[in-house]
Amino acid sequence: xxxxxxxxxxxxxxxxxxxxxxxxxxxxxxxxxxxxxxxxxxxxxxxxxxxxxxxxxxxxxxxxxxxxxxxxxxxxxxxxxxxxxxxxxxxxxxxxxxxxxxxxxxxxxxxxxxxxxxxxxxxxxxxxxxxxxxxxxxxxxxxxxxxxxxxxxxxxxxxxxxxxxxxxxxxxxxxxxxxxxxxxxxxxxxxxxxxxxxxxxxxxxxxxxxxxxxxxxxxxxxxxxxxxxxxxxxxxxxxxxxxxxxxxxxxxxxxxxxxxxxxxxxxxxxxxxxxxxxxxxxxxxxxxxxxxxxxxxxxxxxxxxxxxxxxxxxxxxxxxxxxxxxxxxxxxxxxxxxxxxxxxx
Amino acid sequence: xxxxxxxxxxxxxxxxxxxxxxxxxxxxxxxxxxxxxxxxxxxxxxxxxxxxxxxxxxxxxxxxxxxxxxxxxxxxxxxxxxxxxxxxxxxxxxxxxxxxxxxxxxxxxxxxxxxxxxxxxxxxxxxxxxxxxxxxxxxxxxxxxxxxxxxxxxxxxxxxxxxxxxxxxxxxxxxxxxxx
Numbered sequence: 316x317x318x319x320x321x322x323x324x325x326x327x328x329x330x331x332x333x334x335x336x337x338x339x340x341x342x343x344x345x346x347x348x349x350x351x352x353x354x355x356x357x358x359x360x361x362x363x364x365x366x367x368x369x370x371x372x373x374x375x376x377x378x379x380x381x382x383x384x385x386x387x388x389x390x391x392x393x394x395x396x397x398x399x400x401x402x403x404x405x406x407x408x409x410x411x412x413x414x415x416x417x418x419x420x421x422x423x424x425x426x427x428x429x430x431x432x433x434x435x436x437x438x439x440x441x442x443x444x445x446x447x448x449x450x451x452x453x454x455x456x457x458x459x460x461x462x463x464x465x466x467x468x469x470x471x472x473x474x475x476x477x478x479x480x481x482x483x484x485x486x487x488x489x490x491x492x493x494x495x496x497x498x499x500x501x502x503x504x505x506x507x508x509x510x511x512x513x514x515x516x517x518x519x520x521x522x523x524x525x526x527x528x529x530x531x532x533x534x535x536x537x538x539x540x541x542x543x544x545x546x547x548x549x550x551x552x553x554x555x556x557x558x559x560x561x562x563x564x565x566x567x568x569x570x571x572x573x574x575x576x577x578x579x580x581x582x583x584x585x586x587x588x589x590x591x592x593x594x595x596x597x598x599x600x601x602x603x604x605x606x607x608x609x610x611x612x613x614x615x616x617x618x619x620x621x622x623x624x625x626x627x628x629x630x631x632x633x634x635x636x637x638x639x640x641x642x643x644x645x646x647x648x649x650x651x652x653x654x655x656x657x658x659x660x
Numbered sequence: 661x662x663x664x665x666x667x668x669x670x671x672x673x674x675x676x677x678x679x680x681x682x683x684x685x686x687x688x689x690x691x692x693x694x695x696x697x698x699x700x701x702x703x704x705x706x707x708x709x710x711x712x713x714x715x716x717x718x719x720x721x722x723x724x725x726x727x728x729x730x731x732x733x734x735x736x737x738x739x740x741x742x743x744x745x746x747x748x749x750x751x752x753x754x755x756x757x758x759x760x761x762x763x764x765x766x767x768x769x770x771x772x773x774x775x776x777x778x779x780x781x782x783x784x785x786x787x788x789x790x791x792x793x794x795x796x797x798x799x800x801x802x803x804x805x806x807x808x809x810x811x812x813x814x815x816x817x818x819x820x821x822x823x824x825x826x827x828x829x830x831x832x833x834x835x836x837x838x839x840x
Contacts, residue, residue, distance in 0.1 A: 600735075617734045
């Protein structure tokens with residue numbers, strides 16, 4: 316299990332330290348039980364205190380390389396740890412996955428691994444997409460259509476999916492060596508392809524995908540955190556969308572604010588530097604609600620926040636996200652990783 | 661400003677009155693209907709209010725139990741309850757007030773964190789009950805539970821008082837680290 320230095324301690328000390336190690340839970344399973352117990356205990360502190368961080372490792376990433384991640388709508392899934400996944404076998408995985416996809420698309424016909432079909436799968440690692448050194452490397456899966464000509468030119472990208480883990484410490488420390496923790500999965504492309512790729516991963520690595528749902532509570536946190544980000548120039552207005560449940564059809568209320576006004580409001584609310592607290596988020600949203608109520612006599616606090624859109628990113632409650640700003644990419648992904656980990660546990 | 665006091669009126673023979681306070685009209689109405697369907701030795705009276713203070717011109721009996729209904733999907737309901745709490749006398753909180761939270765089942769629709777409501781209930785030293793009032797079976801079970809609590813608070817159960825019940829409910833929770 317765990318090793319400790321026996322040479323210096325006396326027999327009594329070694330027995331007591333062995334007992335202490337047993338009690339503090341050295342195995343991953345015991346650590347897992349500890350973390351679950353901590354979460355369900357009756358703690359009456361405000362739910363979260365967030366710190367907006369820009370990962371040091373992201374400074375080294377070439378903006379051109381991650382440009383394809385921006386301005387695209389990604390559908391979010393949470394993923395349990397992958398069993399016996401190895402970064403050295405990526406070519407092997409590419410071959411297996413392309414054979415699987417071909418087989419699925421032409422069910423009933425015999426398929427040989429390595430045969431030519433008109434799609435190609437590429438697995439590649441995304442360097443720099445991590446929060447700390449402990450986080451596993453992010454990797455990318457792309458399905459490309461093969462070009463018709465004989466030379467091996469890159470075809471059109473049909474589907475993209477990538478796995479990442481940003482500041483996933485709470486999950487990493489409870490998982491044993493065989494598992495790779497990449498709890499956040501983002502997919503762009505046809506839903507059928509996402510389903511096929513998901514099935515292959517579930518069969519090969521014994522993991523489980525589930526769609527990541529972002530609650531109204533988390534959306535209001537995102538609104539506050541992203542409004543707090545310092546931007547040189549704003550590319551989009553800050554917009555909120557609420558859904559009012561009423562019969563026969565639900566009513567949608569959209570509220571757009573000039574981003575600089577939103578930032579000014581946040582600055583007047585924000586007290587503690589470097590941290591975002593629950594009270595500040597509540598106050599920020601309450602200001603918006605009371606302003607709306609004064610003009611339209613509608614209580615937005617009785618409706619459900621469905622979509623938040625800022626210059627940094629935009630998120631929908633169904634688990635769709637679009638990141639617009641390269642500078643805060645890691646910050647956005649870190650919060651999403653936390654939501655994914657929370658959903659897994 | 662009228663403040664609700666627990667002992668300012670004389671009790672009516674064999675009658676127990678409950679007051680449900682909440683902005684979720686449809687759910688509260690359905691809960692009231694479920695409660696009235698319950699078999700009960702005492703005569704039940706259910707009063708509904710969107711918020712406190714209650715209009716003072718109406719002649720109403722002594723209120724034995726107040727239930728504040730909070731919907732986790734709507735911050736408005738929480739703010740309404742917080743405002744209404746100011747109009748309740750402190751002596752009511754000796755077992756005659758309870759918080760009922762609905763909507764915890766659909767996590768995606770929640771605008772309020774569970775801990776916020778838990779902190780509210782802890783501040784007012786009153787029990788917090790969770791129930792999805794939209795589901796009929798859960799609503800019926802909760803109605804049954806509330807009727808039993810109401811009978812105790814009205815003094816119709818010999819040997820058990822509202823304060824006894826409160827201490828029984830409290831001891832089942834794990835002790836909070838913030839308690840002095």
